[in-house]
Amino acid sequence: MLRRLLSTKKSEFFKVVEVGPRDGLQNEKVFVPTEVKVELIDRLSDCNFKVVESTSFVSPKWIPQMRDQVEVINGIKKKSSVSYPVLVPNLAGLKNALATGSVEEIAVFGAASDSFSKKNVNANVEESLQKLCDVTSAALKEGIRVRGYVSCVVGCPYEGNIKPDIVAKVTEKLLEVGCYEVSLGDTIGVGTPGSVGKMLETVLKSAPAEKLAVHFHDTYGQALANVLVSIEKGIRVADSSLSGLGGCPYAKGATGNLATEDLLYMLDGLGFDTGVDLKEVIKTANWFNEKMGRTVKSRVGAAYKL
Ligand SMILES: CC(C)(COP(=O)([O-])OP(=O)([O-])OC[C@H]1O[C@@H](n2cnc3c(N)ncnc32)[C@H](O)[C@@H]1OP(=O)([O-])[O-])[C@@H](O)C(=O)NCCC(=O)NCCSC(=O)C[C@@](C)(O)CC(=O)[O-]
Numbered sequence: 001m002l003r004r005l006l007s008t009k010k011s012e013f014f015k016v017v018e019v020g021p022r023d024g025l026q027n028e029k030v031f032v033p034t035e036v037k038v039e040l041i042d043r044l045s046d047c048n049f050k051v052v053e054s055t056s057f058v059s060p061k062w063i064p065q066m067r068d069q070v071e072v073i074n075g076i077k078k079k080s081s082v083s084y085p086v087l088v089p090n091l092a093g094l095k096n097a098l099a100t101g102s103v104e105e106i107a108v109f110g111a112a113s114d115s116f117s118k119k120n121v122n123a124n125v126e127e128s129l130q131k132l133c134d135v136t137s138a139a140l141k142e143g144i145r146v147r148g149y150v151s152c153v154v155g156c157p158y159e160g161n162i163k164p165d166i167v168a169k170v171t172e173k174l175l176e177v178g179c180y181e182v183s184l185g186d187t188i189g190v191g192t193p194g195s196v197g198k199m200l201e202t203v204l205k206s207a208p209a210e211k212l213a214v215h216f217h218d219t220y221g222q223a224l225a226n227v228l229v230s231i232e233k234g235i236r237v238a239d240s241s242l243s244g245l246g247g248c249p250y251a252k253g254a255t256g257n258l259a260t261e262d263l264l265y266m267l268d269g270l271g272f273d274t275g276v277d278l279k280e281v282i283k284t285a286n287w288f289n290e291k292m293g294r295t296v297k298s299r300v301g302a303a304y305k306l
Contacts, residue, residue, distance in 0.1 A: 014272035015051065016263060017183070017213060017239040018044050021072075022053040022087060023257055024245030026065050032292065034068040038075040040288055044242070045079045047280040053107065053239075054084045057093035073102045085147055089121055094135050098142060106139055107183075108132040109149040110174065112166040115158035116151060116187070129170065133177045140178050148174035148182040149215065154199050155190035157254070164202035172206045181213055183239055186226065188254040189219030193229040196222075200233045209234030216258045218244060223258035224266055231270070238263060243285040244297035259298030261285065279306060 021041050025032055037055070044052045054076065060067035073086060085105040088094050097103040110132050111117040114124040121128050136146045152159075153167045171182045184203065186196065196214075203212065214230040214237070216223035227238050244259035264278045282301050289296055296302050 011271050011273040014267050014274050015237040016049060016260065016274050016276055017051040017053065017237060018049045018260055019053040019239045019257060020241035020245050022055055024241035026056065026063050027246060028065055031065060034071045036291055037072050041076045043284040045082050047277050047284060048275050049082060051083045054086055056087035057097045058087060058089050070100055073100050088135055090131050091135060091138060094138055105145040107147040107149060108135050109151065110170050111151040112162050112170055113152040113156035113159050116156045129173055136177045136179060146179050148179035149185055150182060151185045151187040153184045154186050154195045155188055157188050164199040167199055168203045168206050171203050175207055175211055181211055181237065183213040183215045185215040186217055189217030191226055192222050193225045196226045197229045200230060204233060213237035213239060215239040217254050217256065218258050219255045224262060227263060242281055243289055243301060256297060261298035261300040265300040282306060
């Protein structure tokens, strides 16, 4: 498939979902000022992403960094070409999100591991799926688009290797209830092209590639290779975060997401059209890192001459 891709003249669209403002920031120990979050999202909108995941309507006791969700979602300059999904764990979160009048898309999140699910949302996989189905149905009735996530698709920080069958079951359920797309998350970044490839083979028996996205953390440096395997399986959507920001507060050891700059560089090299301006993403990452006193984490950001 890769050989075929490289030989075609017309470039195929690949959707990059920028999750930096949500997944990237939720684990930051220091509170990122609301105005910085808002400017970050506005700058990302100007990079031409189709999707910028912006914040979470979760409990502030569980994720204090996202406690300014209302100010963030109401403060950004929305572009009609960009979708700004917010994470919603339950009906209380949906109510709060709808009350802003600014939310048109939400993301619900489940997992393929009971232990992780308990730590993350205080419910096991089945209980959490029931809540997600309720939230999804209620959101769809309000005309809100719903994206689904499955965490721990290859490995769990508490249970080790995860059986692909469970990932397939959760994915199937999320699609059945009406999620337009399900993003498969290697939450702790332990997957390799071997384990990710096997997991995808199983999931693809019951879910079409067009309805799937991949979401890799780069703990073991396998994220780009894992995207490549996903491309070979027909998937054309990947999540990433600028400068590789991120980590999951309930998954010890998980490092950041795959860096958007590295993903864009690889996709460009493969001849895909993402529509995203890599230079603007690097400038945005440099701006953010300077603002927060961080160092550049993406390889491309460090190497690229602007
Ligand atoms: C789901 C709950 C709320 C259950 O938490 P709980 O404690 O079982 O909830 P509860 O219903 O018993 O309520 C307890 C308190 O929280 C309040 N509450 C309840 N719900 C909300 C809400 N929505 N917004 C604001 N407040 C809320 C509620 O009102 C109450 O307040 P109190 O009476 O004590 O003052 C909690 O576990 C939670 O918020 N978890 C979120 C954890 C999280 O955000 N994790 C990171 C996102 S997942 C992720 O990063 C993975 C992903 C998606 O990126 C993919 C990958 O990499 O794998």
